[in-house]
Amino acid sequence: MTKQKNKRQVGGEKEAKVQDYLQKNGYEILGRNFFSRHGEIDIIAKKDGYLIFVEVKYRSGEAFGTPEEAVGFQKQKRIIAAAKYYLYRNGIPFDTPCRFDVVGVLGEEIRVTENAFGL
Numbered sequence: 001m002t003k004q005k006n007k008r009q010v011g012g013e014k015e016a017k018v019q020d021y022l023q024k025n026g027y028e029i030l031g032r033n034f035f036s037r038h039g040e041i042d043i044i045a046k047k048d049g050y051l052i053f054v055e056v057k058y059r060s061g062e063a064f065g066t067p068e069e070a071v072g073f074q075k076q077k078r079i080i081a082a083a084k085y086y087l088y089r090n091g092i093p094f095d096t097p098c099r100f101d102v103v104g105v106l107g108e109e110i111r112v113t114e115n116a117f118g119l
Helices: 007-024 073-089
Strands: 028-036 040-047 050-059 096-105 109-117
Touching: 007 028, 007 040, 007 050, 007 096, 007 109, 028 073, 040 073, 050 073, 073 096
Parallel strands: 050 096
Antiparallel strands: 028 040, 040 050, 096 109
């Protein structure tokens, strides 16, 4: 009998899979799982002159909506606040071109929504 994985284990596996996918598609990964009191950023990357804050959402099916739909307004606010703190903490100018991508993982399919939301 196999032990069912908890959400954190599954999330970590999906984030690793997304990281590999992003790297193969030209993203330079700068970090993963940046925590602040404001929230967490799953992946921080660079591509095409942008600093990119990536939110990864996994769903095994669409019974409760798409993975991308799970990144609502409140979640976006927390990610933006964490991104601002990341910039501050790392001495990165606030006028640095940034964007927020959402990567939905539905089963084994990976879907990237670039610039999914803004400041």
